[in-house]
Amino acid sequence: MTRRFQVVVIGGGQAGLAAGYHLRRLGLDFVVLDAQAESGGAWQHPWNSLHLFSPAAHSSLPGRLMPHQTGEAYPDAAHVVAYLRDYEKRYELPIQRPVRALGVHRDGELLRVETDSGTWHARAVISATGTWWRPFLPAVPGRAHFGGQQLHTVGYRQPRDFAGRRVIVVGGGNSGAQIAADLAHDSELTWVTQRPPRFLADDIDGRALFDAATARRRALDQGRTDTGGVASLGDIVAVQPVREARDRGLLKASPMFTRLVAGGVEWADGTRAEVDAIIWCTGFRPALSHLAPLQLRGRRGHIATVGTRAVAEPRLHLLGYGDWTGPASATLIGVGRPAREAARETADLGA
Structure with missing residues (x-):
């Protein structure tokens, strides 16, 4: 079966939901393809004691404040999953799951998304698959x-x-x-x-980290000295x-x-x-294997972007992979602004 939309969002975690929120506000015809069987993205899978770095009010996606979790200054992962589940229902986001994207291909004026559940065509694709699915292990002898x-x-x-x-x-x-x-x-x-x-100093939490990442991006965009961002703090x-x-x-x-x-x-x-x-505990790499058919990676495996837009394929946006796709875009509070920019640029493609 082949389906056609203005925009296909690949990934139904926090970045995909933020993109969906802004696409909905712009009145675009879109679908979100999520490989997970349930709501919540990677927040369904971490260790049991994991909590956010920031209070609930400073850990929200656009349009909907995360409610306070009783008895917890910093919400746990289960609270985040419940929030994301409520978020996608509240905004009636058109999510198809479980649907795993296998490859994104150029197909004339459109992009073709091949999945394990059929084919989607779109004027633009927003990739929001995150990093959790690609853990990195260093090459240590023995x-x-x-x-x-x-x-x-x-x-x-x-x-x-x-x-x-x-x-x-x-x-x-x-x-x-x-x-x-x-x-x-x-x-x-x-x-x-x-x-x-x-x-980091004991009084620094996710709010300060978001401010530091944003200030660094602003300085770089204005040609000023690199502030060092979050790395300068610890x-x-x-x-x-x-x-x-x-x-x-x-x-x-x-x-x-x-x-x-x-x-x-x-x-x-x-x-x-x-x-x-x-x-x-050696980190992750962006989960981008579905983009391999587009042949966008440079020598170091990095896809060049301006904001969230891929330089060599302007119909593709990358969202939520780290500062290279928007300041603090891999966080709940930080993904909203680059998601809005990605949605606006996809809307402009049909203007």
Whole structure:
């Protein structure tokens, strides 16, 4: 079956919903294709203790404030899922799920979206698939020879799964610090980072991070000196569990090991540690395999954009993958503005 719309949005998480909100306001004929069976995007899948960095009122998509979660200053993932479910119903967003996009192709004046449920044609495509679905694992010597358990952030759920075990958490970002704090009480934890961890000041949360990212983008757009954005403040938001573990001396980072061996890891000086499990909190890459037929990636795998619009294919917009597709666009509060710009530009294609 072939269907035709003005715009096809690929991805039904927070970025796809924000795009849908603005497309609806502009009166465009569009559809949102979501590979997930249920509402909530990647928020359905993180570890059990994950909370937002910001209060609910500062974690909202356009048009609808996130309600306060009783008993929680910073909402948990389940609250976010409920909010996103309500959001798509409130605005009657036309979401098809589960529909997995397999490839986007040029087809004359239109773009053709091939999926596991048929074919869609559109004047424009907004890709909003995020990064959760493409975890990154570094090439560390000996990883294939390690005999213990290995998993990425996406596979971690709760500390009781590792109680009493010797665990290494790799990564000096937020996920690494939060999972290390989660495990610090009931397991034999070693936290390793490429460089000494940089904690943000305890009073800084997602609101300040959004302001910093926005100020950096504004400075760059105006040709002024790069402010450094969020990276200038630090790497780790000191949420309450992280603060408590840090202040109790449970979050002491060790340098990165140089290789894995059958029973554990080895550092540059020859020191070894026996390990039962390694959790790689080493980040993600944009999930863009569905765009491969367009052949837009440069030498480093990056798709060049102006704002959200792909330079080499102006009918394509990329939304929610990070600052390169809009300041703080991978966050709930930050995705609204680039979503509005992407929707307006797709509307202009038919003007």
